[in-house]
Amino acid sequence: MSxxxxxxxxSGGVGGAKLALGLTACxxxxxxxxxxxxxxxxxxxxxxxxPDLDTVMYTLAGLADPERGWGLAGESWQCMEAMxxxxxxxxxxxxxxxxxxxxxxxxxxxxxxxxxxxxxxxxAALGVRHALLPMSDDPVRTLxxxxxxxxxxQAYFVRERCAPRVHALRYEGAASARPNPALLEWLDRGAxxxxxxxxxxxxxxxxxxxxxLRSRLAAASTVAISPIVGGRAIKGPAAALMEQLGLAPSxxxxxxxxxGLLRGFVLDRVDAGQADAxxxxxxxxxxxxxxxxxxxxxxxxxxxxxxxxxxxxx
Amino acid sequence: MSxxxxxxxxSGGVGGAKLALGLTACxxxxxxxxxxxxxxxxxxxxxxxxPDLDTVMYTLAGLADPERGWGLAGESWQCMEAMxxxxxxxxxxxxxxxxxxxxxxxxxxxxxxxxxxxxxxxxAALGVRHALLPMSDDPVRTLxxxxxxxxxxQAYFVRERCAPRVHALRYEGAASARPNPALLEWLDRGAxxxxxxxxxxxxxxxxxxxxxLRSRLAAASTVAISPIVGGRAIKGPAAALMEQLGLAPSxxxxxxxxxGLLRGFVLDRVDAGQADAxxxxxxxxxxxxxxxxxxxxxxxxxxxxxxxxxxxxx
Numbered sequence: 001m002s003x004x005x006x007x008x009x010x011s012g013g014v015g016g017a018k019l020a021l022g023l024t025a026c027x028x029x030x031x032x033x034x035x036x037x038x039x040x041x042x043x044x045x046x047x048x049x050x051p052d053l054d055t056v057m058y059t060l061a062g063l064a065d066p067e068r069g070w071g072l073a074g075e076s077w078q079c080m081e082a083m084x085x086x087x088x089x090x091x092x093x094x095x096x097x098x099x100x101x102x103x104x105x106x107x108x109x110x111x112x113x114x115x116x117x118x119x120x121x122x123x124a125a126l127g128v129r130h131a132l133l134p135m136s137d138d139p140v141r142t143l144x145x146x147x148x149x150x151x152x153x154q155a156y157f158v159r160e161r162c163a164p165r166v167h168a169l170r171y172e173g174a175a176s177a178r179p180n181p182a183l184l185e186w187l188d189r190g191a192x193x194x195x196x197x198x199x200x201x202x203x204x205x206x207x208x209x210x211x212x213l214r215s216r217l218a219a220a221s222t223v224a225i226s227p228i229v230g231g232r233a234i235k236g237p238a239a240a241l242m243e244q245l246g247l248a249p250s251x252x253x254x255x256x257x258x259x260g261l262l263r264g265f266v267l268d269r270v271d272a273g274q275a276d277a278x279x280x281x282x283x284x285x286x287x288x289x290x291x292x293x294x295x296x297x298x299x300x301x302x303x304x305x306x307x308x309x310x311x312x313x314x
Numbered sequence: 315m316s317x318x319x320x321x322x323x324x325s326g327g328v329g330g331a332k333l334a335l336g337l338t339a340c341x342x343x344x345x346x347x348x349x350x351x352x353x354x355x356x357x358x359x360x361x362x363x364x365p366d367l368d369t370v371m372y373t374l375a376g377l378a379d380p381e382r383g384w385g386l387a388g389e390s391w392q393c394m395e396a397m398x399x400x401x402x403x404x405x406x407x408x409x410x411x412x413x414x415x416x417x418x419x420x421x422x423x424x425x426x427x428x429x430x431x432x433x434x435x436x437x438a439a440l441g442v443r444h445a446l447l448p449m450s451d452d453p454v455r456t457l458x459x460x461x462x463x464x465x466x467x468q469a470y471f472v473r474e475r476c477a478p479r480v481h482a483l484r485y486e487g488a489a490s491a492r493p494n495p496a497l498l499e500w501l502d503r504g505a506x507x508x509x510x511x512x513x514x515x516x517x518x519x520x521x522x523x524x525x526x527l528r529s530r531l532a533a534a535s536t537v538a539i540s541p542i543v544g545g546r547a548i549k550g551p552a553a554a555l556m557e558q559l560g561l562a563p564s565x566x567x568x569x570x571x572x573x574g575l576l577r578g579f580v581l582d583r584v585d586a587g588q589a590d591a592x593x594x595x596x597x598x599x600x601x602x603x604x605x606x607x608x609x610x611x612x613x614x615x616x617x618x619x620x621x622x623x624x625x626x627x628x
Contacts, residue, residue, distance in 0.1 A: 046360065082386075086440070101396070
């Protein structure tokens with residue numbers, strides 16, 4: 001199988017983590033790094049919480065809950081139950097084991113470590129071999145303009161369960177935040193870029209909004225996998241969000257959103273009819289099965305994406 | 315049964331909480347308040363932890379673990395297990411349910427509430443009817459001069475398991491810390507004082523060291539119950555500590571430590587032989603069964619102490 005020498009995968013939470021896990025089966029720690037969105041990060045209960053970093057970390061460590069899609073397998077909820085009994089804030093459910101991650105992260109951040117260093121230490125402790133990079137060590141926060149006012153991401157996503165209608169999004173701090181220096185090094189060394197099937201507006205755009213990163217990525221060999229399959233999001237609010245932003249929820253619209261950035265786009269077979277329209281945006285197209293239901297399908301899709309990338313670079 | 319109109323009980327952790335619980339069966343919320351030592355409080359994992367307040371609160375709420383002697387009944391330890399797996403600090407074991415108390419307390423303190431207010435809210439949420447008062451809203455910290463250098467209380471007590479030999483103690487911040495204003499109000503209104511069978515050096519002296527509180531308490535009708543029975547501490551390091559400080563571990567030495575402060579002293583029957591020597595210190599003496607093994611023995615001792623107090627006041 002041909003494949004690029006180095007790959008950076010850009011990921012949000014669950015969907016991105018699945019493909020990232022598939023990629024780790026194909027590429028070694030010198031060949032692959034995963035960069036995760038941190039614009040969903042927030043302070044809660046006095047703790048620094050990084051949902052996407054943790055979803056990727058737990059997934060790569062083999063500790064993620066396969067049913068629930070987030071958090072740790074075998075998790076318990078004693079602390080949140082007791083918090084509810086105390087009348088404390090319990091709308092964002094933190095599992096007992098997961099709490100250790102947030103306590104330890106918060107301690108290390110408070111002692112002056114960067115989020116990159118903290119993430120590397122947590123990953124090392126959990127046996128994650130590939131580099132997991134926060135998109136930035138500077139704070140960036142997704143804010144949604146909705147019919148109930150401007151909401152921080154977790155308030156919209158978890159507390160309000162995506163019920164408010166979204167008119168616009170902004171990524172506070174993104175313009176001045178420095179992209180993770182390790183990402184820039186990987187790009188300097190010719191890494192190709194895989195944008196995982198994550199929410200373009202909520203998970204990927206915050207990364208693209210960092211400084212001049214969009215043009216850096218446009219200069220690299222960059223492909224994206226559609227998170228929209230058959231007009232629906234595999235997970236999360238992407239399709240509903242697209243409709244609220246006045247877009248048809250389709251793979252084509254995702255590709256159009258990324259135009260000027262991508263050399264290639266990966267569509268599911270059910271959306272094969274949109275391939276020509278995507279090609280007209282100036283992208284190569286790979287049509288394949290993109291729904292990752294098990295380990296084998298993650299690894300197969302990862303291998304196909306890498307082969308697609310290698311063909312583009314040639 | 316005769317009893318004083320108002321009583322303030324001074325308490326450390328487990329032993330004090332037992333008698334406090336007994337007293338709550340004898341006196342209503344208008345008649346009894348419990349003041350707890352806060353010189354064992356510390357910051358750990360970024361959380362504000364108040365061990366004695368929590369032991370009393372959980373005991374009065376009927377939530378304390380009767381076997382372990384600290385923490386909550388039915389507690390689980392998932393977070394600490396995960397913390398150990400992360401290589402994080404796990405020497406001070408915080409249960410999953412207990413963590414909610416510390417998270418909520420820390421949140422409220424960080425938002426500007428006093429420890430008194432926070433404690434009142436936590437107690438209200440857990441259904442504790444009697445006022446539980448931190449000895450002060452200002453930080454006081456017990457520091458122990460040992461053969462391994464000066465140690466903070468929890469480092470000595472939990473991390474080092476009382477192994478270092480103690481030469482001296484000091485209560486950092488005590489001289490400038492203001493006693494809880496509610497305590498002063500209770501004293502102004504003629505409350506009698508019960509010093510629970512808590513460690514005199516580690517739990518009671520920090521309270522006595524606050525401003526001019528010792529002389530205020532000496533002016534009140536104050537009695538103490540010996541935490542030393544038959545030359546041993548019912549719980550904790552009191553006896554060993556007394557030896558290291560050059561004192562015989564006896565009820566008499568406890569009484570002598572409190573001389574000038576107490577009108578009465580409560581001895582266990584096994585120490586009846588020391589009653590005359592204690593009387594020579596200028597205190598009335600009550601000899602009774604002081605070991606509280608069940609609810610009935612807590613209530614009986616509480617009732618006897620209150621009757622003893624009433625007799626002194628008369």
